[in-house]
Amino acid sequence: MRVLAVGAHPDDIEILCAGTLAKYAQRGDEVFMCCATDGAAGHMLIPPDELKVIREQEACRSAEVIGAQIMFLEEDDEFLFHDRPTRLKFIDMIRWADPQVIITHTPDDYHPDHRACSELVFGASFVSTLPNIKTDHEAQEGIAALFYMDTLAGARFEPDLYVDVTETYETKRQMLNCHASQVKWLKDHDNIDIHEFIDGVAAMRGLQCGVELAEGFKAAWVWPRISPERLLP
Numbered sequence: 001m002r003v004l005a006v007g008a009h010p011d012d013i014e015i016l017c018a019g020t021l022a023k024y025a026q027r028g029d030e031v032f033m034c035c036a037t038d039g040a041a042g043h044m045l046i047p048p049d050e051l052k053v054i055r056e057q058e059a060c061r062s063a064e065v066i067g068a069q070i071m072f073l074e075e076d077d078e079f080l081f082h083d084r085p086t087r088l089k090f091i092d093m094i095r096w097a098d099p100q101v102i103i104t105h106t107p108d109d110y111h112p113d114h115r116a117c118s119e120l121v122f123g124a125s126f127v128s129t130l131p132n133i134k135t136d137h138e139a140q141e142g143i144a145a146l147f148y149m150d151t152l153a154g155a156r157f158e159p160d161l162y163v164d165v166t167e168t169y170e171t172k173r174q175m176l177n178c179h180a181s182q183v184k185w186l187k188d189h190d191n192i193d194i195h196e197f198i199d200g201v202a203a204m205r206g207l208q209c210g211v212e213l214a215e216g217f218k219a220a221w222v223w224p225r226i227s228p229e230r231l232l233p
């Protein structure tokens, strides 16, 4: 299977669904990652031009941990909008990965870029099958199933699907550690120890489904994305 995760910022995927991606990779599925924005706003001291290079390198290192391919759409951090040119970029990115499963932010997440990313993925993953819409890559043959990943701290998110990530949790940590600039930024700006943060959420989702550590998801079950199969690992 081909699986695509799309995060608004470099590090969103690691925080919210990397244990699941590691599990897909471990069982031999092909994993693709996409960062929609360049993350250039995410630091107190490092200027934007320098930071976006650092963050791209961090994200590449993280993708390497599970052998995933990664694409950067290089939209401006904090200014991701669901407009025509951005939708076309998303369509082309989805065609590049040609996934059967896509994971992205939930539409009512806290951050405006996360919300825009969610809408863009929802729209583009439908349109990506239409051959009359031309981009650099060929139209997909089928519409991918779409899953929404957890919110930060699990706030206002009620999963209807869980993935046991107990065995891939160390890989998730390793991927998140690649984002060294953000471990510091989240402490400085949001007063969060990101490791404690993800540990707490994983333990809570684990309690809910009876395993040690889990990640939670919701399915975007709208026609024609509904599948009778379990598509999460």
Ligand SMILES: [Zn+2]
Pocket: 008, 009, 012, 111, 114
């Ligand atoms: Zn984010």
